[in-house]
Amino acid sequence: MAGSLALVLVLIAGVLVFVNSINDNLREDTESGIKSMTKIGADYIEEYVDQDMRCLGQLSEMIALLPEERRLGQLQKYVEQGVFSRVALVYADGHGAFDDGAAIAPETDMQWSDFPAGSDISDAFFGWNGRKQVAMRTPVTLGDGSQAMLYGYVELEHYYVPAAMEFLGGRGFAYMIDGASGDYLVYTKNTVAQRTYASLYNTLEGSGNPEGSLQKVKELVEAGRSGSIVLTIEDTANYLYFTPVAGTPGWYMTAIVPLGVIQQARSSILFLMSVVCAFIFVCVIVLMLLVNSRKRDAALSRERGYRDALFGLIAENVEQVFMIYNGRRHRMEMVFQNSLQVLGIRDDVCREDPMLFFGRCGSDALRRAASQMLSGLLHKNVGEECRYNHPDGQTLWLKVKILRVGGNETENRYIVAVEDQTAEREIRKNLDDALAAAETASRAKSDFLSSMSHDIRTPMNAIMGMTELALLQGDCPPRVKELLQKISSSSRYLLSLVNDILDMSRIESGKLHLKLQPLRVEEEIQKVANIIRSQAEERDQTFTVKADKLRYSTIYGDALRVNQVLINILGNSVKFTPDGGAISWEIAELEDEPGWVKIKQTIRDSGIGMAAEFLPHLFDSFEQENRGQAGRSGSGLGMAIAKRLVDLMGGSISVDSAPGRGTTFVVELRFQIAQGEEGPQTEGVPLSHSRALPAGTRVLLVDDNSLNREIAVEMLSLFGLAVETAVNGAEAVQKFTASEPGHYRAVLMDIQMPVMDGYDATREIRALSRPDAKAIPIVAMTADAFAEDVQKAADAGMDGHVSKPVDFEQLYEILRELLQ
CATH class of the missing domain: 3.40.50.2300 (Response regulator)
Known part of the structure; x- marks a missing residue:
């Protein structure tokens, strides 16, 4: 009897040791599953972020090709596609607009869009719609060479991955947090999981955890590493697992599972073994072994049932197809049921013949990787985008990833993730086609402008040259000379119209570039003043120039374009001011940042003025008030060109006018100061033929x-x-x-x-x-x-x-x- 009892006790002890080993394996499997799902969630969030950044880059390429008036429409179209909740374009001078036309202002979302150093993804903030979101940015080089910044706003709910953020029957959850502050960025949809505080670190500090344990968590996060730890949250011990989300400004996927959930299987088995031990004392050793065998089968059955329920839930909530292959046992353990909907192959068929799916993929590299996976010999992750021959005859574009999980031979499993990329590739193709069409149109326009310029200027050269020669003839009769002077004047006017049209076309197509060079301020003022003074004297008008207290004699700028703006405005003042009227031009310096000076130019006239309803259209192309009246001829492009040139130079232009009381223009332009050129200016020296070429050269x-x-x-x-x-x-x-x-x-x-x-x-x-x-x-x-x-x-x-x-x-x- 004693021997039998000893044998029974030895068997019971052996059974307890065996069950404890199973318990440890179950706990390790559970923890491994939590880690795997958390890593999957981190990988998917990384992929979603990469996709959003690529979409923003594609949009920036489109914006760079479009004229300014079409950019807002393109932003609106892109937001309607659902990639971003909001898009903003900000120019180099700080002004800009959102996709709905709202201007950028301090009270808009832009003030919360703080970007960590080296990152194009901002810190999270509660945005214009009250939802937590981040802003992404990418630079844009516009057609005129200027720089701008494109922002895309992404609601963080967009990065919610249902399958990887709720598991273990709704008793375990994963969150995305800010690694620096511990703030929650993405919650699971389960209301139980949303009872946590705003910051995980604050929750851990307030739950009485040892200071060293919380410091360990922060050190892992600062080092960008994964790790696990058991900490208390609201009087409950929890298993925490951290893993970084690559390519983001310190985001972390964090799984939080009550320790009791992980230990539940062990507790159940210990309870059952107590019953088994009591039964063993009464029954024979054979019956004890039979009961132990049944209990082991029940545990495995529960594990399979839990796994089937978990992956069934994932399959119902995501559009991707997941497969799990056991490289040690050489069999496909799990295929999502949505494989028939996405791939056209039933899940049971995929399990029986895994190569059936890979054989339809048009990628030799992917098929080789799949063969290595089926043999359990694939030791690295593989990602390919390839054509897929769907059983119904369609051709799809799939992104296929084979992810190896488990770090040893006994845990050699693979996750195959399949995502349909057909729609995204169609969008990219449409964008590429639009880009090619825009480039073709731009080249055609440039060729047309160049040809038209050459073909018009060649006969104009003959007309104006012959007219000038005729005027130089000493025996030219007065009447003929008068007619020749009118031909010369009309030719110059025609040439100015041609130049205006060509300039406007090149500005709109982004082909006009500024040529910066040192400018002598006094000399440039004198050049413009001499041109306008001669025009004013012909009409008995008073023209005054006031340029007091100018400190900088030399600046960097495009003299041709600056003078073009001023001559357009001053010329209009002469044209629309009656004989005997007055025009004044005042030049003053304004304070600016070191190394720069802002020059304000105020042009006033006592002319006929403009009506209030016309002023909003003053700078529009081909617009003239009361076109056709005497003295009001022209192309209607002068002021439009002036406005666009001022914008190109980063300045501003404003106008104040009313019928009968004249017009006032204010133009402000910024210039870089030439080094060592501060101080009083000297009088300008007029150009002269001081050294003529020798006769007969x-x-x-x-x-x-x-x-x-x-x-x-x-x-x-x-x-x-x-x-x-x-x-x-x-x-x-x-x-x-x-x-x-x-x-x-x-x-x-x-x-x-x-x-x-x-x-x-x-x-x-x-x-x-x-x-x-x-x-x-x-x-x-x-x-x-x-x-x-x-x-x-x-x-x-x-x-x-x-x-x-x-x-x-x-x-x-x-x-x-x-x-x-």
Whole structure:
């Protein structure tokens, strides 16, 4: 009897040890499952964040191609697609707007969008709609070269992953928290889980946990590592597991499971074993072993039932298909039931033949990885985007990930995650097609503008040149001279209209760029004042200029564009002010940040003024008040160009006017101060022909148009120059090669010519092995008048550029400077 009792006790002890081992395995399996699901949630949030950042980048590419008036519409369309709850575009000067047209202001969400250092994702905040959200940003290089910043607002609920944030039958939950503050960012939808406080760290501190344990959690988070710990939350011991969300500003997925839930299986088994032990004392050893076997089967059955229920719940709430493969047992353990809906293959078929799905994927790399997985030999994670031949004949684009979980041979499992990317690829394709169409349209517009400029300026050069020659004839009758002067005036007016139209087109297409260079403030003021003063004197008007207390004599700016703005405004003041009226121009400096100066220009006139209802349309293209009245002719583009140039230079322009009491314009522009240029200005020295070229200075004129050659020869001869001609680039190279060094002092080169154009001719001349080939000044004299044409001439080796119709005094000045 004693021996039997001892044997029974030994068996009971052995059974208890065996059951305890099973308990440990169950606990480890439960903890491993919690870790796996938490990591899956972190991976999916990372992927969602990456997708949102890619979408924001694609939107920035579209915005960079669109003109300003179409950008808001594109933002609205993108928000309607549901990626972002709100989108904002902020320009370099701080102004901007949201997708609904609301302007950026201090009271908007922008003030809470703080971005951690090195991150394009902001800290979480409660936004305009009362929901917790983050802002993403990406830079935009607009068509005019200026910089802007594009913001996309994402509600954090968007990152809710149901399958990975609620498990263990609703008794365990995972949250996304801010690693630095412990604030909860994403809650599970379960109302029980939302009873926690706003900050996990505050909750842990207030629950009486040892200081060292909480410090361990914070050290793990600061180091960006995963880890687990048991801590008390509201008098209940909980198992906590932390894992970082890669690619985010310190976000962490945190699983919180009551320790009692994890230990519940163990407690149940211990209770059952007490009953078994009591029964063993009464029954034979065989019956005891039978009962133990049944209990073990019951535990395994419960585990399978729990697993089936968990993954069934996940399958019902997500659009992705998940599969779990056991590499040690070489069998597919689980396939989500939504595989039929997404992949067209039933879950039981996928379990029986895993390669059936992978065989329909158009990726050799993915099929090789799947074969290694089926053999249990895949030791790394694999991600591929590939075509998928759906059984119903469709072609889908799938993103397939094979994630290895478990760090040893006994826990060698794989999770296969499949997501349908077909709709997203269609969106990307549409964006690519739209980008290609926009680029084609931009190239066509640029080609048209260049061709139109050349074709209009060439005959204009002949008209204006012949008119000027006719006016220079001494025997010209007064009546004919009067008619010629009217032709000359009308030609200049026509040329100004052409220039306005071309400038406006290039501004709108983003092809007009500023050319910054040192400017002498006094000289630029004097240039503009001389032009306007001569116009005002013709109408007996009083024109005054006041520029007191200007501290900086030299600044950096684009003189051509600044003067274009001022001449447009001042010219309008002369045009719309009656004879005998008054125009004033006041220039003053305003305080700005170090190294910069803001110059305020106030232009007043005593003219006819403008009605209040017209003022909102003053800067619109082709708009004129009372078009057709005497003295009000024009293209209607002058003020539109002025406004856009001011915007391009980062300034502002405003107007105050009323019928009968004149008009006041205020223009403010910022300029960088030239180094060491602070102090009182000196009087400007007018330009003069202080050193004329020696009589008989010989130049080679190259132009295929005989009329243009005739005009140029006569005009240059009036300046005392000796002119030889060539009809194309090849003849010019031949004549230059055949001449003695120094025979020609300069070459005036047309660009578009038959046989050989001006660029190639210049390159061939520069390549000649003679002493004057690289030094002789070559000036482009062409109807190609855009900024890129000037740059092409410089790149070809030319020293200057004069656009047609040619201003021969300007050409002479260029030659004089080059030959000094």
